[in-house]
Amino acid sequence: MIANLSITEENYIKAIYHLQQTDGNVTTNEVAEMLHTKAASVTDMLKKLNAKNIVNYAKYQGFTLSDDGRKIALSIVRKHRLWEYFLVEKLQFGWDEVHEVAEELEHISSLKLVEKLDAFLEYPKFDPHGDPIPDVNGKMVYQPQINLTDLPPSELAEVTAVGSQSTELLELLKHKKIAIGTKIIIKKKFLFDNSIEIKLQNQAAFTISQQLAQALFVKKTPNE
Amino acid sequence: MIANLSITEENYIKAIYHLQQTDGNVTTNEVAEMLHTKAASVTDMLKKLNAKNIVNYAKYQGFTLSDDGRKIALSIVRKHRLWEYFLVEKLQFGWDEVHEVAEELEHISSLKLVEKLDAFLEYPKFDPHGDPIPDVNGKMVYQPQINLTDLPPSELAEVTAVGSQSTELLELLKHKKIAIGTKIIIKKKFLFDNSIEIKLQNQAAFTISQQLAQALFVKKTPNE
DNA sequence: TAATTATTTTAGATTCGCCTAAAATATTAT
DNA sequence: ATAATATTTTAGGCGAATCTAAAATAATTA
Ligand SMILES: [Mn+2]
Ligand SMILES: [Mn+2]
Ligand SMILES: [Mn+2]
Ligand SMILES: [Mn+2]
Numbered sequence: 168m169i170a171n172l173s174i175t176e177e178n179y180i181k182a183i184y185h186l187q188q189t190d191g192n193v194t195t196n197e198v199a200e201m202l203h204t205k206a207a208s209v210t211d212m213l214k215k216l217n218a219k220n221i222v223n224y225a226k227y228q229g230f231t232l233s234d235d236g237r238k239i240a241l242s243i244v245r246k247h248r249l250w251e252y253f254l255v256e257k258l259q260f261g262w263d264e265v266h267e268v269a270e271e272l273e274h275i276s277s278l279k280l281v282e283k284l285d286a287f288l289e290y291p292k293f294d295p296h297g298d299p300i301p302d303v304n305g306k307m308v309y310q311p312q313i314n315l316t317d318l319p320p321s322e323l324a325e326v327t328a329v330g331s332q333s334t335e336l337l338e339l340l341k342h343k344k345i346a347i348g349t350k351i352i353i354k355k356k357f358l359f360d361n362s363i364e365i366k367l368q369n370q371a372a373f374t375i376s377q378q379l380a381q382a383l384f385v386k387k388t389p390n391e
Numbered sequence: 392m393i394a395n396l397s398i399t400e401e402n403y404i405k406a407i408y409h410l411q412q413t414d415g416n417v418t419t420n421e422v423a424e425m426l427h428t429k430a431a432s433v434t435d436m437l438k439k440l441n442a443k444n445i446v447n448y449a450k451y452q453g454f455t456l457s458d459d460g461r462k463i464a465l466s467i468v469r470k471h472r473l474w475e476y477f478l479v480e481k482l483q484f485g486w487d488e489v490h491e492v493a494e495e496l497e498h499i500s501s502l503k504l505v506e507k508l509d510a511f512l513e514y515p516k517f518d519p520h521g522d523p524i525p526d527v528n529g530k531m532v533y534q535p536q537i538n539l540t541d542l543p544p545s546e547l548a549e550v551t552a553v554g555s556q557s558t559e560l561l562e563l564l565k566h567k568k569i570a571i572g573t574k575i576i577i578k579k580k581f582l583f584d585n586s587i588e589i590k591l592q593n594q595a596a597f598t599i600s601q602q603l604a605q606a607l608f609v610k611k612t613p614n615e
Numbered sequence: 616t617a618a619t620t621a622t623t624t625t626a627g628a629t630t631c632g633c634c635t636a637a638a639a640t641a642t643t644a645t
Numbered sequence: 646a647t648a649a650t651a652t653t654t655t656a657g658g659c660g661a662a663t664c665t666a667a668a669a670t671a672a673t674t675a
Contacts, residue, residue: 207666226623257511258507428633431653
């Protein structure tokens with residue numbers, strides 16, 4: 168059951184995992200776009216992963232991860248998010264700076280390292296972007312959250328996650344002083360451009376774009 | 392000046408660095424042996440590194456690192472030893488378990504990561520095996536130390552470093568309760584097999600082999 | 616349904632790191 | 646100095662991961 172995969176193979180497996188979270192069945196072009204490579208390269212890799220029983224693949228039909236594939240993907244996601252947590256909490260990185268570094272660290276193979284790191288960090292449940300960290304067995308906390316655009320006006324909510332790790336998004340959030348845990352109330356929705364007027368604690372209300380609202384996930388907070 | 396080297400290239404550069412510490416001029420076969428590869432592969436890589444001005448190489452003449460090459464090597468050694476320190480001091484690894492993991496971690500490219508890690512560890516000067524950690528500028532503490540075989544009898548000394556990171560050596564040292572910092576006195580040298588009778592604090596004297604003695608480096612301690 | 620367009624796969628090359636076998640060069644022994 | 650041996654380099658090839666261009670298949674549109 169011990170995998171011994173190349174960094175490239177691991178990156179493909181993780182990409183397929185993330186794509187099938189939203190899409191179900193994954194396509195060649197989606198993977199190519201996500202990994203900044205070409206469709207032909209993806210097909211080559213799919214044949215390899217299929218031969219290793221990591222992916223269920225039939226020509227022209229799309230594909231999904233096998234059970235083994237999903238386990239591997241979860242172990243990579245686990246490492247990625249644990250390292251991100253380490254970078255932010257222990258090394259004082261900004262939450263907008265950690266993704267690229269974790270992209271490398273997630274490929275360090277030592278199992279012992281992951282478990283010791285997890286213990287050192289005291290078994291965190293969420294990474295700095297609000298995404299759940301799988302445990303040793305691949306289990307993670309399900310956080311019931313909704314998109315900010317689906318939050319009704321006047322209800323207090325708390326930011327739980329962001330929809331992407333792009334520098335651009337995180338830069339904007341930093342400027343607007345919005346982070347994981349920030350309390351938010353929707354004041355008004357504008358139908359013209361789907362922009363939303365929101366209010367944070369101890370701050371004047373301001374308006375954010377539809378794009379930004381869609382990138383924010385929240386959970387409703389008991390209005391104490 | 393930014394390098395962007397493959398992991399393989401980095402491993403060659405580090406190997407050449409270590410070999411030239413003892414040998415001065417380095418040979419193809421030495422590198423091949425250290426990296427468990429073949430002489431022909433080393434020649435291929437030397438051409439590449441020569442083209443990048445990382446090594447001074449002339450056919451059949453042996454080679455050394457260029458100034459650039461040395462800088463690169465030092466930055467890899469710095470990362471390797473910082474990570475080893477991290478693994479032992481923060482994650483509670485044994486000193487005999489960290490070398491292989493650091494062999495991977497040393498290739499993580501983020502400069503910011505190294506500096507933040509160094510700060511987090513409070514700028515350690517030596518790794519768990521007693522080897523000095525280069526600072527950002529490649530400078531490291533010179534520790535005047537001698538081989539245990541050169542220590543005169545009856546002089547109190549302290550173990551400062553070990554000559555290799557092999558599991559076999561570290562296992563033996565653990566069993567004999569010898570570590571970095573351990574105080575040692577030589578009781579007697581046996582000419583027949585160059586074995587040495589030594590005594591540690593609060594322990595009965597025992598004899599160690601020539602091979603083991605050669606793997607230990609010490610500094611003389613003011614006999615308070 | 617048939618034609619057009621989009622997607623996916625194959626074919627054929629390229630680069631990197633590695634190998635074995637043979638040739639070139641250097642070293643050592645006679 | 647010449648021969649034998651050791652070391653290093655070259656020649657030629659292989660697998661992994663990538664690419665472009667062309668062919669195969671699927672999906673969409675007319
Ligand atoms: Mn990655
Ligand atoms: Mn994250
Ligand atoms: Mn290495
Ligand atoms: Mn070390």
